Every structure is written in structure tokens, then in C-alpha cells.
Amino acid sequence: MRQPIISHVRSILKASSEVSKRLMRDGKYSGSGATKRIFKRYIWGRHPWIVLSVGIFAAILGMHVYVYPTVARYIADDIVQIGMMTQVNTDPAPSVHTSDKTIPMMHQSKRYRDSWTTRLDAKPGLTTEQKLQRLALLVAAVIIWEITRHLMATHLFFATARLTQEATFHMRNHIHEKLHQLSQPYHDAHSPGRLLTHLFSDMQAMTHCFTMLMRHIPNGFAGIIAGTIITFTIDWRLALLVMCALPAYGIAYKYFSTQMRNVNRDIRERQGRLAGHIANRISLFHVTKAFSREIRETLILARTTKPLLQRQVVSGMLNTCLAATCGIIAGTTTTMVMWISAQKCLDGSMTAGELLMFHGTAANMFQPITMIINEVAVMQRLETVCAKIVRVMDEPIAIDDPNDPLNVPDSACEIRFDHLSFQYPNTPSPAIDDLDITIPAGAKVCIMGPSGSGKSTLAKLVARFYDPTEGRILVNEQNLKRFKLTDLRNLIRYVHQEPVVFSGTIGDNIRYGSEDADQQTVVKSAQNVLIHDFISTLPAKYRSLTHERGLTLSGGQKQRVNLARALVSDPHVLVLDDCTSALDADTEAKLIDNLGNVLSDRTALLVSHRVSVALSCDMVLMLDAGKMVQMGEPDQLIKQPGPFRELYEQQLARAQHAQEGTDAA
Template sequence: PPLPPHRPGADWACGNTGLQLQIYENIIRADLETLGDSHTGNYIAIFLNDAKLMANTLNQTLINLFRHFFTLIVLTGMMFTLNWKLASIYVVIVMPAGILSMRRLGKVTRKASHQGLTETGLLSRLISETIKGIRVVKAYAGEKLEAKNADRVINRVLEFTMRSVRAKSASSPIVESLAGVAIAGIIFWGGRQSFEGNLTAGEFMGFISALLLAYQPLRSVANLPVVLQEGVAAGLRVFEIIDKPIEIKNKPDAGELKISKGGIEFKNVSFAYGNRDISALDDISIDINPGETVALVGPSGAGKSTLLNLVLRFYDPVSGSIEIDGQDIQTVTIESLRASTALVTQEPFLFDDTIAANIAYGQDNASQKAIEKAAKSAAAHDFISVLPEGYETRCGEGGMQLSGGQRQRIAIARAMVLRPRLVVLDEPTSALDNKAEQEVQKALNYLMQDRTSLVVAHRLSTIINADKIYVIDQGIVVQSGSHEELSKAKGLYAELYKAQFEDQ
């Protein structure tokens, strides 16, 4: 289902919580290409640190501004009423000098804070990478290296933090010095005016009282640029996420995808990733009849997985179109497209939740009966049943409590619950041993039965029975046909098949 609409007013009113929710929604709405521009650790740092700093700074600034600025206006008005000449010295000289000094310090604070937050993002990335790659770190005795890397980044965070602290600390002495000079000058000038009879003692004492009362509000208001710039530094990073344009989205007149048969057609499709000069796909045309299983094979980096990404609208082609039953997928809603298409990848992702929750992911109304039926179809029910907590067993982070074959079968069960019309498989058995591959392949065959299926395969033995095979190399179709036709003909497919057969 679509995410709830933004409520900017409510977000700001809720402070940090509302801002974090908006950041999170923008992250999960963002295009895959946009998400790939930065590291996971940086997104986490912005979500946890920058958002909190920005919200807190904004709240404190608004509170102090309204509280002290109003007081300052009232007291300044009193001083002008008592003696406009003395008040002019205060307004024309003291206030601008204090605010200008704070602006200079604010720029230093902003730069140091931005650098410190950037380094905090690097530290978050380092921790994330180290934990994910801990087996490699330990296997190659990289503990000292990683500790050295962390020490370097932590010291840089400390360095920029101290720069910001020093800039903020300098604000009080500057304001106090200016206030001291101002009070001394006004007392001297006012005393002289009083001695000459131009100012009564009562007016003079009243003015001094108002001046002293204005000191604390002036100090707070003058310090606002310094405090605010720290929040601005955080805000720049926050709005890098919030202001990112979403390219893959529904058109205003997008309708629901209506699948009657399930045919898929690629019409002269070309595509290039934004950060690369070379095209990933060049004028690809593929016609998949309803209910057919079509396989894509070729060397690594040929563009096979890119085609699958285009079917699910993770990306949009640069030119050409993809049609399902004659409907251009860019003219239908993304939700209806993905609700009709099941995806099973080489490395299935499982959430740190129960097996049942992972199977039913995205299907809030799935019953326990439907979950178990899907698990049986995916050859997963038997191993789930012998677990101590059965379907309530937690999978662990990334599903690490389960074997590769078990994770893959749960991913297939997840696809079964969806009851898709289209099936997209991205090398689902390439990381499995022979026994696990056989079990998973049986489940995949059941999933693909009577459904239009597009399969990327590394092990050619798994797609021998495909209705049609397209051989892709360097972004173009170089061969197409059945397994028998392609294995007998001279070409890339025969070379790949022969190489795999000899390896076995």
C-alpha cells in the first residue's frame, strides 16, 4: 500500500520524531540509484544524529528567540523613552557589533559542525562494514588495521567537534567584553550629561537598570547565530535526503495494471546507469508469450539483472518501453505492477523476525493456513516444523540463523503467498550446493508453473527446459532459441555450456 501523505506541519510540531519519520519515508521512497550514491552508515548517521541535532537546535532557537527578543524590544523601547541619545549608542554600536561578531563565529561553527557530522557518517560506515565483514577481518587478522582506521576517524570527529566547541565558547567573552565597554561608555557619557543637568539622576538610574536587564537577552540573541549554524550544518545533510527528487514514481494519470494473459514485451529497450558512460543495455527487444519461461544467460556484467530491474521498475529505461499485456509499465501504478510480480534473488534477504512474518511480508492479511500452504509448496514446511518454535522461529539478522537453502526456500514461499502472475528469478540457485539446488529447483518449478517467468541463470543446467533462451553479451542480444538449438549452434551459449560441462 502507498505510504501515508506527508504532514510537514505535524512533523515540525513533533520535533525530532516527525523529522526522523520524514527522513525514513524519503529513504524508503528513494530510487535505488539514489540510495547507491551514499553508504548505509551515512544514512544511519543522518537519521540518528543529524536529525536530532537539527530538531533540537530549531526548537531551542525558536524558544530563545521569542522569549529574549520580545524582552529586548521592550527594554530597548524603555531606554529610548528615557534618553534617545544614550539608547542610540546601545542600538547603533553595541548591538550590531555583538551580532556581527557572532555571525563570524557562526560561520566557523557551521563549517566545523558539517565536517564533524560527515566524519561521524564515515565512522558509522566503518562500524557497519566491520561488523558485516567480521569473518574476513578475523580471517585475515585485520583487527589492528580496523582499530587503526577507527582511531583515525574518531580523532577527526574529535578535532572538528573541538573546533565547534571553541567557536561557541568564544561567544560569551566577546559579548561580555562588548557589554562591559558599552556599560562603561554609557555610564561615562550619562554621568557627564547628568552633571551638566541634561539628564536627571532618576532617568540615568532608570536607563542603567534597563541596560543591565537587557544584557542577558542581548547575550542570548547575539549567541543565536552561533547555535543556529550548528543546526544548519546538520540541516544541510538532512535536506540532501529530503530534497532528493524521486524519479521512479507514478504518473498523475497512472492506472492499475490489469493482467489477463501475462505476456511481456521489451521494445527496443536501452539503459545506462547514471554514473557510467557505457550503456548497460542497447536496443534490446524480447517477446515473452503468456505462461512461458524465458531464460537470460551470458557473462557477468552483460546486463541480465538490469533487465529484471527494469521489469520491476527499480529503474526506467533511457529509451524504448516494456509492456505487459500491451500496457506500458510506466503508465500503470508501481504498486499494482509489483503486487503482480514475484522476485527471488541469488541472496534472499530475510528480516530479523519470525519465519511466518518473513513469508507473509507485504501481505498483511495472509492467514497462517496460507503461510503454511506456501511453505509446503516451497519445500520449506518440513524443516520449519522441526524447529523448536516452528513458524515463530526468528530468522536472525539477514536470516543468518538459517542455511542458504533454507533462506532461499522461505524466499520462494514469500513469493508463493503473493500469488503472482509474473515471476522474476535472478540466479536463485547459483550460491547453493548440489543437494540444496535440487530442492530449491523443485520449489522454483512449482512457483513458475502456469506463470510467465523471466529467469537469469548462471548454472545453465537449471534452464535447459526453458521455452526460450536469450544470450546477452555487452548489453545486446547475440543469440536466442531453445537449449537444443543453441547448444548445437556455434556461439557464446555453446561455449558457456561446454565450459560448465567440462568443469563438472
């Protein structure tokens, strides 16, 4: 039974090692000094004096473990004075009395010159009253130290909490800002679940790790240094024995740290994929219910989480094995020290107080070493998390403002596609292929074509969510890249084909298009898209809550809210990506007629599959496989053989057939 388990663990370690190498090769965890960069920027750079006080207090608290061994030595040798020979006016030395002789309890033999016990030989004996006075002073000193220690520990706790929480606050804001600055291709390649992992899970892990390290690392190193000094001062020979255990610690650290680093990288990578999977399935829960796939989704989740669970167990096993190995080394060394020091005490080369102090110091020396060893897993996890965060921070912004931006036009614009081509990454063919057309200022152009013909891609290129692979997009003969992004987005409003409604009120959703819009402007925009009458029927009207994802609104109502949001800022160019698909024919016809007046002095690009929309436009652009196959006025295209005429006849036949069915019913 044990052999299969060992083989399974080895296979997991091997797989994690391969994953770690792949991630390093892909550059996902290759950020050198990621932890140092984050610490310097968000912790040390903001509050250096607090960090310094944390380090000093943690170091002082790290030496606390040697206080009571020192107290024990002082009590044994300077107060109780075990082994002190009887002197005049002192309490008699401890001895055993028989009928014919007195036997001293401590055999007085010659001591080594380098031992602290030579100081005992030169000390005069103390009366009981003097001993009690010294004991009282010692107790008072220990009480004062305990009060001071707990005050320092309180400061240490609050200081580290403040440092890490403020660092998390600023870093989360910077990551959130950076994610908004990154272009559409980056978001296409990363699921929302993974991005949320950076903002929450990774931040929480980083906060915990930095807190533990700032408290434990100075504490541990100060304990090791102080313990080394004390042991070498008491008996350098025994101290060398204690030091012999350190290479064994180093070997154990080297082996286990490498394995834990690989496993932790694998764990974080799988956690990111799992978060993306869960976010995707929860957002589409209605599809799961519609097809009764609840049990299937549960099984898929179990299969996805099982490898993650196995690696988390292996990570815990590695950490436990490292701690156990260190514990065995510490226990063996401490036992050897006790044995040798007891022999020294018996032959008089070491006092009882020195034995207590050396053994207590040697035993407590392994506590800070074990503390640092236990922080190895924390450091490996922190390195992994910081590398992921730094990777997002260092991600280049593909679409950014120009160095010398131009002022945007203040009226309807001419748009020209100058041999425009665009190809998505890792795709065999271009989505837009050498498109060379001009859209006059103030014209309404309907972009049509079969699915996958490049309609939505062209709309996103105009809004500059992507940059062309080849060619240019010119606005009034100026390259689109010459405008500042915020000015460009105010000039060109884009309405996505999938309606987006934020949690909040309907009024806030419309006002999202322009923060300066007053209530009258919001109402006018709603009237232009024929949703004002519906809003007026609601009890709270424009203050009615939409809840998350607009659950209280229908699909058509969401689309009209999106249209109102785009119109509220009065843009000069409007790009509508099939944003009336959820409307019925009558509502769409009324909306198109109403938009005709609204768009009279604007340049508009309308992506649609419906001929009824095309007939209301000035021009129609037919695409197929990213290429223009037809362009012209809709009335003229109907008369010419081609894809637009075929589409017109198909939709007309379907409409006539539906009307005949209605009449028959």
C-alpha cells in the same frame, strides 16, 4: 607554538569554506528558506496557538531580568528614600552629627529637569510604618510574579517539547515514506548510513535547535526592546552610550557567523560519510574478522574521525570567541555606564535608585544580546540540518505512477523488450544494449552470461526498479510505465540474488509478500520451496525468531524463505535473480523440479550461472556485454556451437571430474 595553531585553524577554515562552496554549487545546501518551510509545515502549521503562546510567554520571561533593578529603584527612592530631605512628621533625613554641627549624608544639588529625581523633590516623606506597608506590598507583588513566572516557564517547557517532538514524529515518518518512494538510482548513490543520519541524527539536532530558538529568540528580543525603553526613559544620554556597543556586536556577528556556517556544513557532510562508513563496516564485521583487520579498521576510523574532530573543535572555538568578544564589549560598556552614572549620582542629577536601576538594566541588556549571539551557532546548525532534510523531501521521484494507469493482466503475461537499452549513470558503456526479444506468456526463460553481462540489470528493469534509457518493456503489448507501481509489483515478484531476512519470525518473513495470506497459504509456499520440513523441526515452527538479518538461518535457507515470500502472493510473473546459488546441487535439483510445477502457469525469468537450471527452462537467453549472443531452447543450443554449449561442456567436465574423485575416495 601559538603560530602553528593559528595557521592550522586558518587552514581548516579555508578548507571548510571550500567544502561549503562546493556543497552550495552541487545544490546540497541551496534550499532557500529550508528552516522557514519546516517550521511553517511541521510546527506553526499544526499548532499556531501553542506557538503564539510560547512566543508571548518567552517574551514576558525575557523581561524578568529588569524586575529586580526596578524593585531596587523603588526601594531606594520610594521606600528607603535615600536623599530625601527631612519633612514634618517624617523620619529625619540621614545625617552625620558632630559636636558642633549636623552634616547631611546626601548633598542636595540642582537636578536636571529630564531626570526622574524631580519626582522625588515633590514627594512627601513617609513614616516608618508607611514604608513597611509599601515594602510588604512590594514583597507580595514579587512573590506573585515569581509564582506566575515559574508557571509560564513550565508551560513554555512542555509546549516547546510537545511542538518539537510532534514535528520530529511527523517529519521522520515523511522522510521514511519519501525514502521508500525514491527509485533505485537514488539509493545506489546514497549509503544506508547517510540515510539513517537523516532519520535520527539530523532529526535530533533539529529538535534541539528548534527548542532552543523558540525559547531564546522571543526572550532575547523582548529583553533588548524592554531594556532600551527603560534606559532611554531614565537617561537618554547614557542610553546612547549603551547603544554604541551594538555596532561592535554586529561586526563580530557578521564575521563569526560566516565562519561557523562553513564549518558546520563541513561537519554535517563528514558526519554523513562517517555514518555510512561505520554502517558498512559493522554490517560486514565477519569479513573484518576473517582477515584479522580489526586493528586496521580502528586506524582507518581514527583517520576518518580526526578531521571531523578538528572541525568540531574549531566550531567550538569560534562560538567561544564570539561569546568572549561579546562579553568584553558588554563588560566595557557596563563599566563606563557605572562610572558616568556614579558621577551623576554624586552631583545630584541622578538618585541612588535610578543608578541601581540603570546599571542593572544596562548590564542585563547584554544578557539577551549575548543569548541571541550564542544562538548564532544553533541557527547555523539548524540551517544546515534543515537544508539536508528539505533536499531529501524535494528529491524528484524518478519512477512514479502514471496519470492514467491501466489494469494489470490477470494471467501469465507476454514480455517484450523493444530495442531496450540501459546505462548506469557515470559509466562509459551501456549495461543493456539494444535488446529486442519476446518472451511468450507462461514461458520459463533462463538468463545466462558472464559476470557483468547485464543479467541482474535486465531482471531489475523487468521489475521496474529502473527505467530504460532507450526502448520499452511491454507486458501484453502495454508499456510497463502504464501500470500503477503497487499493481505492477503484485503482478511481477522479484527475488534478489542476496537473500533478505527481516528480524521477526519465519512466518512473518514469508507473509511479508502478502499481508492477507493465511497460515495455510504460508505453509503451502514453504512446501513449494522445500523449507517446510526444516521449519517443522524447530520448536516454535513458523513462530521461530530469525533475529536481525536472519542470523539463525543458513544461506540456502534464507534463499528459500525469500522464494516462499515471492510465491505467497501468487504472482503471474516471477523474476528470480540467481536465488539458488547457495543451494547444493541435490537440493537445487529438487527445488527446480518442484518449481517446475509451481511455475507451470506463470511467466518466469531465472537468472543463473548453472546449466542444470537452464535445462529445466523452456528457453535460454545468453547475454554478453549487455547484448544478446544466443537465444533458443536449451536442447537446441547444446547442439549448436556457441557460448551456451561451451558453458555446458565446462560444467559437465567439472561434474565428471568431481564424480571421479568421489569414486576414487
